[in-house]
Amino acid sequence: MVRAQLATALVRTAARLSRMTGRGDGSVIGGRIGLAVEPRLLTVLARGRQVALVSGTNGKTTTTRLLTAALSTLGPVASNSYGANMPTGHTTALAQSPNAQHAVLEVDEHYLRTVLAETRPQVVALLNLSRDQLDRAMEVGMLADRWREVLGALRQQTDVPPHERTHVVANADDPLVTWAASAAPRVTWVAAGQRWQEDSWVCPQCGAHLKREGVDWACPGCDLRRPEPSWWLADDDTVAGPDGLRQPVSLQLPGRVNRSNAVTALAAASLFGVRPADAAPRLAEVASIAGRYATVERDGRTIRLLLAKNPAGWLEAFDMVDRVSPAGAAPPPVLLSINARVVDGLDTSWLYDVDYASLRGHRVLVTGDRRFDLAVRLEVNEVPFEVVDTFTDALAAVPPGRLEVIANYTAFQDIRAELGRAN
Amino acid sequence: MPTDRSDSHLRIVWVYPDLLSTYGDRGNLLILARRAQARGIDVETIPIAYDEPIPRGGDIYLVGGGEDRPQTLAAARMRADGGLTAAVSQGAAVLAVCAGIQLIGEYFHIEDKQIAGAGLLDLRSDRGDSRAVGELVGEVDPRLGLPLLTGFENHGGRCHLGPAANPLAKVLVGVGNDGATEGAWAGKVVGTYLHGPALSRNPALADLVLSWALDVPLSAMPPIDDTWPERLRAERLAAVMPR
Numbered sequence A: 001m002v003r004a005q006l007a008t009a010l011v012r013t014a015a016r017l018s019r020m021t022g023r024g025d026g027s028v029i030g031g032r033i034g035l036a037v038e039p040r041l042l043t044v045l046a047r048g049r050q051v052a053l054v055s056g057t058n059g060k061t062t063t064t065r066l067l068t069a070a071l072s073t074l075g076p077v078a079s080n081s082y083g084a085n086m087p088t089g090h091t092t093a094l095a096q097s098p099n100a101q102h103a104v105l106e107v108d109e110h111y112l113r114t115v116l117a118e119t120r121p122q123v124v125a126l127l128n129l130s131r132d133q134l135d136r137a138m139e140v141g142m143l144a145d146r147w148r149e150v151l152g153a154l155r156q157q158t159d160v161p162p163h164e165r166t167h168v169v170a171n172a173d174d175p176l177v178t179w180a181a182s183a184a185p186r187v188t189w190v191a192a193g194q195r196w197q198e199d200s201w202v203c204p205q206c207g208a209h210l211k212r213e214g215v216d217w218a219c220p221g222c223d224l225r226r227p228e229p230s231w232w233l234a235d236d237d238t239v240a241g242p243d244g245l246r247q248p249v250s251l252q253l254p255g256r257v258n259r260s261n262a263v264t265a266l267a268a269a270s271l272f273g274v275r276p277a278d279a280a281p282r283l284a285e286v287a288s289i290a291g292r293y294a295t296v297e298r299d300g301r302t303i304r305l306l307l308a309k310n311p312a313g314w315l316e317a318f319d320m321v322d323r324v325s326p327a328g329a330a331p332p333p334v335l336l337s338i339n340a341r342v343v344d345g346l347d348t349s350w351l352y353d354v355d356y357a358s359l360r361g362h363r364v365l366v367t368g369d370r371r372f373d374l375a376v377r378l379e380v381n382e383v384p385f386e387v388v389d390t391f392t393d394a395l396a397a398v399p400p401g402r403l404e405v406i407a408n409y410t411a412f413q414d415i416r417a418e419l420g421r422a423n
Numbered sequence B: 001m002p003t004d005r006s007d008s009h010l011r012i013v014w015v016y017p018d019l020l021s022t023y024g025d026r027g028n029l030l031i032l033a034r035r036a037q038a039r040g041i042d043v044e045t046i047p048i049a050y051d052e053p054i055p056r057g058g059d060i061y062l063v064g065g066g067e068d069r070p071q072t073l074a075a076a077r078m079r080a081d082g083g084l085t086a087a088v089s090q091g092a093a094v095l096a097v098c099a100g101i102q103l104i105g106e107y108f109h110i111e112d113k114q115i116a117g118a119g120l121l122d123l124r125s126d127r128g129d130s131r132a133v134g135e136l137v138g139e140v141d142p143r144l145g146l147p148l149l150t151g152f153e154n155h156g157g158r159c160h161l162g163p164a165a166n167p168l169a170k171v172l173v174g175v176g177n178d179g180a181t182e183g184a185w186a187g188k189v190v191g192t193y194l195h196g197p198a199l200s201r202n203p204a205l206a207d208l209v210l211s212w213a214l215d216v217p218l219s220a221m222p223p224i225d226d227t228w229p230e231r232l233r234a235e236r237l238a239a240v241m242p243r
């Protein structure tokens, strides 16, 4: 125990030093030092707390933020809100909030097994699984298989009474997530949507071709089908839930995908005893997440920043682009920025998995390391575009007024750096 | 010429996009269609889902990349269907990319299993010691009259060519089939490990496939505005070529 206390103290000191010396927010380095001293530190720090995990390819940072807001009605909540979503980040988050009875942790989809074993969460929220730049070599289907194994093992939680065993909140609209989550002993199904379907044509259970009709899907070869969800989006401003619940929710965050994330957050929060009516006002307060969705004023331009890391994310981002324009005015210009550095994935072929047609009618500018890849893509897509060398050039090229920016990971960071920290 | 091959427009058949579309494969379809249309040729693009029969009257067939499970499924369907083989024997052109090149060979390996391919190219593939991931540059078989081949490869397989298949290119940067050669061609069938997709960076390869389908020499293809593909090629080649 002394070892764990020492390790915890080290985590906080290291994180503070890292922030003071400007080497980042310290959420990774602190955890790394603490875990070196006490490898079981995450287990120790999680003990006695009520923990929720959030995982999936897209939307986990946002959903973590929304669920944290919902649970804050119960008291302080520990959370890795900077997206440091591996055990080092979790360790730091818990060490820095020793008094928080609740914790909401965003978990990288490859670390679900470890973090589940160490934190013994009350709730695990699973959003979606699709191809991601970092995962090109790793089959999404294999990841779903691994999740299924891990979640199936929850049935062996014999040392806890059944009503305290981990409860899974899962997206019924995603066949891969459904396949994985249906192995878990307790599941609440949420209709969280699936705009991107290119990774789930084939049944993960038997390999047959899934049949889809509207939102419904079913396998003709086996018994896998879309479970009946108990939470869904009734309309743009209303979440529907068990027992005829109709909860109005108005978010500052844009897009249908974030409204779906809110449905998941409300469903997960209800498992901690938080009433949707109490949670909804907290969700409405969330305005931006680590700069995402943030609006920044610069030289008379109102710039909104959208991060999109993979094809599914790009489709969601196009849905968020403001199409409405004041009477007589053109819709806002859109700047797309693409890099292909190591963390983005070196391969740009995914540009062709995305249809840019919905951007027609906007003035479109492209920049980033790989702007020529984007130029060729848009030409093929018959979307008129202008190539600019830098973000600053883009700003100079557009008139005062709104500018929508969609960028992938390092391109987004570059733009944020240019704008100063845009929280 | 079989009667069902239409002379009024170019038919591009995309084989099993629901299984074989992992690395932007749609791009090759879109680029071929666009380059044909730019020459005033009407194009019909025909995506064939894996539970549909492959039509025999296409002019160009595209076979894309897929993960292990879909790739195995696609190979079984393709062989049982027979449409692709019939079309090739009737003079259709084929572009196969990434897992696609393995699929149209004699056989390939998934884990420890040997799986029969469509048999359109004299090649066999197995697993390499490591995954080949990164930029590739190759000097194309001079008989094809193409400039440097450029693209991105990401595959665990290695291709071994038999005497009836010609390497598409000699590798200058990257791995390709085996570190020495990349891709394969014979008749009007060409395969490559490159995606990016392959044709976005290699418009001349797109024109070669079009010229095969149209039965005209490559040199007879009217030039079109390639400002952006050329800038992309120049940028990529400068980034990866040893100086």
Ligand SMILES: [Zn+2]
Residues within 6 Å of the ligand: A203, A204, A205, A206, A207, A208, A219, A220, A221, A222, A223, A224
């Ligand atoms: Zn099935």
